[in-house]
Every structure is written in C-alpha cells, then in structure tokens.
Amino acid sequence: MAPKTTFICPYCFEKHKLSEVQFRCTNRRCADFDDIEMTKYENGNLSLPKKGKKTFRAQGKNAFSVAKFGVCPECGKTTYKHVCPSCHNALPESSISGEDMIISIVGSRATGKSHFVGIVIKELIERISVSFGGSMEGFADSYSRWESNFYNNLYVNRTKLDLTKSSLQNVDNGAYRPLIFKLKLRKKKLLKEAVESFTFVFFDTAGEDLNDEDTMSTVNKYICKSAGIIFLLDPMQIPEVTSQLDESTIQRAAAIDWRQAAKADDIMTRVSNLIRNDQKLADTKKIPIPVAAVFSKFDAVESLVPEDCTVHNPSPHCDEQYFDLSDWHNVNSEIQALLHEWNATAFMSQLETNYSNYSYFAVSALGLNNNPSLDGKIERPRPHRIEDPVLWILKENGVIKAK
C-alpha cells in the first residue's frame, strides 16, 4: 500500500491532506475561543458560538506524516490532540495513520438499521474482533454514546429501540455523529508480528433522511466514502411475505405499516445517484463500492425458508477464523432465490445494474424466537449471522482472508 498523503475525517467526512491536520490546546488554563467550525458542525447558532481551546496548524511537516505534537501559540504548552481542520472534532490516531473503514447502514424506515448497528458493535467488541486475533475499542465519546443510545435499552432494560430521529433534529444520535471504533488486528509479517489499525465508522442513518436527495446530499456524505454499504431489506415490507405470516408476528416485527415506508428500490436509486454525482461516474458505469443486501429480521421469516437451507445454520466464519467462501456462496444463492420467489425483483435489478460488487445475506439482530412483545420487551439479543455482511466487507477490502 502506498503511504497515505490524505485522510478522511470520520466525523464530517471531508478529505484533507495530512499536512492540514490541526492541533487543539489541551491546557485547561489556556483561554477559550469562539469555535465557528465546531458550531457549524453541530448545526449551532453562529451568533452564539460554542467555546473551545485554541486550534492551530502544526509547523514543519512533510506531506506523508503528521507532527506528533504542536506548541500552542497562546500558552506555549505542548499538545498531542489532533483535530480536523473542517469540523474541529478530535481525530483518532488510526484515521491519520491507519485505514478507514466507513460502513454505511442504509435502508428504508424501520428496516432494522439501529438494532443492527447497536448489536453488531457489541458482537464486534466481544466476539468477532477477538476471534480474528484483534480488539476493538471506542474512540472519544463513541463508546458512551453507544451505551446510552443502544446498549442500555437492548441489554439492560431489555426493550427494543425507538425509530431514529432525523439528523436535522438530533445531533447526539448515531444518525448525526457517527460511532467511531478502532480495530486493531495482529498480523504476522515475515518473522515479526505487526499490528494493523483500522478506524471503523458506523453511521446509523435515520430512514427518514433517505427520503429526498437534498437532505441526503448534506447529511449523508459518508455514503460516498464508504468501504462498504450494508443495505437492509425488511421482509415485513414485502407483501408476498406478510401474506404468509400471522398478524401478531408482523405487528411485533414491524414498527410501522409497510405502506408508509419508502420502497427499497427508490432508496437504492437515490443512494446510487448520490454516489455517481460525488464520484463523477457516468450513468453507464457501475459503482465499485461493495454492497451487502441484507434481509433483516430473519427470525420472523425463518418458518418460510426451506429447512435444508444453509442460512438456518449459525455463521461459521468466526470459528474458522477466515471468511468461509462455500457458506457465503450458499447463503447468497438462497437469498437470491427467496427474493425471486417473493417478487422483490425491482430491488435486485436496481442493485445489479448499478453496482459491480454485491452479495445477498440474511440476519437477525435480536435472534431466533426473540420477536419483540407488543409492548416492546425483548430477551437479551442473541444475533443470528449478524457478522456475515461485515466480514464480507472486510474480506472485500483485504482485511481478512477467505478460503
């Protein structure tokens, strides 16, 4: 890999040269200044700007590296805190030196994006990263925001999550301020062991914000910079599926009436337009970003899927410590066959004509036999195959091996 000369800010998704990275003074006694960039980032009132310590550019660095520390021009104290020149958020070390892995979770309203994000993060920390010889930890306030927005409800109170508020209204949820985690993986390089670091950025979009291209282009810049897109499809929004299920199962697994949700193929069209405009790609060129098309809520439709299907089995990849290609191949063809059977071909052709690299998956974030009760109570989540789309994206980006 060629040395990096640029980086993408995991908060505002602007791309900058490494030589543009700024510092923020960390001396508590140093003066506070109006922070216009931070105020703009938080959609704040510019006539009442947020206050923050001095930010400044470092001196004497070359294009391939970032100075380790800077000296505050106000107080003369040394600081190690790197910040983004555009939004003044603190930058994780791995976003400057390691690889960025922006994973976008998109899908219509109530398809299960927030449950997916909240639960996959728990699994990544405790199980998935560990089985691939690594570790994952939150950056800055990401872990505590994950705890208060996801973990407490799902794992402590045992209730399902609320639908996500539009990022135009709420700057603290995952739809506005992404959840940023550092993944460290041990890699054997010749005789030495090296550690590779990745910045994982999870953006839990509010389905509501995917309804028109104007809102999308301002709040969803991250989609265009993604290493992979997880596109959730809700089986509860497919009439051929719901006609085979009883009313109670549907009500518990669907937070809204499916007629109120935008169609998956419409969202796919808008997402594709957005990426094409950003990357200046012609209409005839396919988009190279890997797309995992994922059926959510597999628990609710399990009974409609033929018994001999591989997708009923637990995911094998973590136990095997590599991405199992034969399992992946089976699941991919099973889900494609189901989509045909359920007449969801409009979505499939949108995906297949716009993207060069896509694959089909099915997951349950809550787990088998854990459909929320009518008052929103759940048992502790025990996800089924939730890691598959994430591991596939990692494999496509060369992070983990496949066999």
Ligand SMILES: Nc1nc2c(ncn2[C@@H]2O[C@H](COP(=O)(O)OP(=O)(O)OP(=O)(O)O)[C@@H](O)[C@H]2O)c(=O)[nH]1
């Ligand atoms: N049975 C079952 N139901 C689920 C699962 N995940 C989500 N649900 C149901 O789907 C509803 C919506 O899930 P969310 O994760 O809030 O959906 P979302 O895509 O984030 O919706 P917006 O934030 O409005 O875009 C939940 O209230 C649950 O009823 C799952 O794994 N199994």
Ligand SMILES: [Mg+2]
């Ligand atoms: Mg949500």
Ligand SMILES: [Zn+2]
């Ligand atoms: Zn930024």
Ligand SMILES: [Zn+2]
């Ligand atoms: Zn200072």
